[in-house]
Amino acid sequence: KAGVTQTPRYLIKTRGQQVTLSCSPISGHRSVSWYQQTPGQGLQFLFEYFSETQRNKGNFPGRFSGRQFSNSRSEMNVSTLELGDSALYLCASKETGQNIQYFGAGTRLSVL
C-alpha cells in the first residue's frame, strides 16, 4: 500500500495570506490527524477527522481549520498567516480501531 501522502512538500507564503495543505491517507484508513512541529513547541496535535467529522481538536486558534472528504482525504487551512505559523505540518492516518498512526513526510510552511 502507498503511505500517507502530503502535498505540497514546501510552501512559502507571506503574512496575512491563507494556505491549504492536503493529505491522502493510507488506503482504507478513515482517521486523519494533523500535527504542527516547530523547534520551540515541538510536535503539537491540531485536530483529528474521522468519516468527514472532526473528532478531536487541539489547542489552536480558529485560524486553523480542516476538513475531510468522503474518500478520507483531508485538507487543513490556515487563514491570516502569522510568522509563528512557520512549521512542519504533519498528517497521520490510522485504521479504525487501531492506535498506530502512520505519518506522511510533511509540508514545510515558511511565512515571510
Next chain:
Amino acid sequence: AQSVTQLGSHVSVSEGALVLLRCNYSSSVPPYLFWYVQYPNQGLQLLLKYTSAATLVKGINGFEAEFKKSETSFHLTKPSAHMRDAAEYFCAVSEGADGLTFGKGTHLIIQP
C-alpha cells in the same frame, strides 16, 4: 491529562556503544506508548509500541523498550549504536481517542 518527558534533548554515544533514551509519561488511564524516529526532512516512522500485551517491546532496527508502570517510564534502548541511528527520537502517549502527545524529542548523535 497526559504528558511526556524526555530527559536529554541531545544524547551522544560512540558507534557500537549502548543507546539509552529516556521517557517518562503521565497518564490518568493505562496508556498506549510509542517511540517514533524522524530523519532529516522526513516524517515520523514508528519504531515500536506498547499496548499492554508485554512489558518488553521489540521494534525495528534493533531497538527495544521496557514499560515500567511503577516508574511511569518507557525508555528506549539499543545494544550497539550504528551511524545510521543518528536521528531525532520522540516518545509519545495516547489515551485512546485523543491525539498523540509527544515529548520534546531527543537528538541522538553517533560518534565514529
